[in-house]
Amino acid sequence: MLATPGPLPTGGDWAYEVKWDGARALVHLPGDGGVLLTSRTGRLVTDSYPELGALAVPGLAAVLDGEIVALDETGRPDFGRMQQRMGLTRPAAVRAAARAYPVTLMLFDVLRLGGRDTTGLPYTERRELLERLPVDVPQAAVPPYWPPGLGRVAMDWTLDRGLEGVVAKRVGSRYEPGRRSREWIKTKHVRTVEVRIGGWVPRDEGERALRSLLVGVAGAVGLRYAGSVGTGFSERESALLAELLRPLDTPAPPFEDSGGIEVEQPVRWVRPVLVGEVEFLEWTRGGRLRAPVWRGLRGPPEVVPY
Incomplete structure (x- = not known):
């Protein structure tokens, strides 16, 4: 069962969980x-996460739903670390990655228990069953949830801890395998930052529109590269940006750390005088914007350091 993106629901029939x-x-x-572990698409991934074999409890027959996360030193999920574990199959590579980036399984639902199909039970009853399961290992957890009326508390709590967001679930909702349902609503925290445009990749040889922007934020001694932004432009804005950027050509990257820039297409470097706003999920460990979306040009204020 998948959650539908949307604004945070309120009211007396919604409970709230962390979005991992x-x-x-x-x-x-x-x-x-x-x-046995299967992915969202049904692919067998047991061998990729050997430490989760600790979940096996003799006598416990169940099918559980959850999210595998790789926690950083502060206990916060780090998707960059998680990517180091995903898709590995060679035993030596799996063992090395498991030592460097151990994972934890955050459990949030139970689909079968003791041969009984529990998907038809309401959310609150499934949660009670889940919390009573004899799964007491450091590799797994059943995080608590917030009851109805505490949605804003859940949003504030997750934002303060740098978590991705909140999933709201109707307390009477059934589990619908394989379906994206409005009985579950996921609300992500959105962060924004002002950036300066330091380069652009034209969409075509005529350079009448752009494919992506290379942007930066204030660094220690200059403009620090923050990543490539390739979504969020309308056709009209793409053409306008290309028109504004063409006269700003400069022969070299304006970023202090230009050696770390990886772009497949030819880049037109520009003087970083245009300021825009970008929406993003988080800063990666390498100081790059994760999932950036262009939100538009801004005036000439200083770029906000991250």
Whole structure:
């Protein structure tokens, strides 16, 4: 069951959970001491996460839903770390990655228990069953949820801790396998930052529109490269930006750390005089914008340091 993106619902029939930033997984516990993990698409991923074998509890037959996350030193999910674990199959590579980037499974639902299909039960009853399960290992957790009326508390709490957002679930909702439902609503925290445009990639040889922008923020001694922005432009704005940027050509990158820039297409470097706003999820460990979306040009104020 998948959540639908949307604004945070309020009212007396919504409960709230943390939206974890990782990889969705179903945990199949046959009850014989084994464990199987499948991805959101149904692919078997057990061998990629050997430490989650600790979830196998003899005698416990269940199918559980959760999110695999890789936590950083502060206990916050780090998707960059998680990417180091995803898709690995060679045993040596898996073992090395598991030592460097251990994962934790955040459990939030139960689909079967003891041979019984629990998907038809309301959310609150499934949560009660989940919280009573004898799964007590450091590699897994059943995070608490916020009851109705505390949606804003959940949003503030997750924002303060740098988490991705909140999933609101109707307290009476059934579990609908494979369906994106409005009974679950996911609301992400949105961050914005002002950036200066230091380069652009034309969409075509005529340079009448752009494919992406290379942007920066204030660094220690100059403009620090923050990433490439390739979404959020309307056709009209793409053409306008190309028109504004063409006269600003400069022969070299204006970024203090231009050696770390990786762009496949030819770049037109420009004097960084145009200021814009970008919406993004978070800063990566390498100081880049994650999932940036262009929001428009701004005036000439100083670029906000990150």
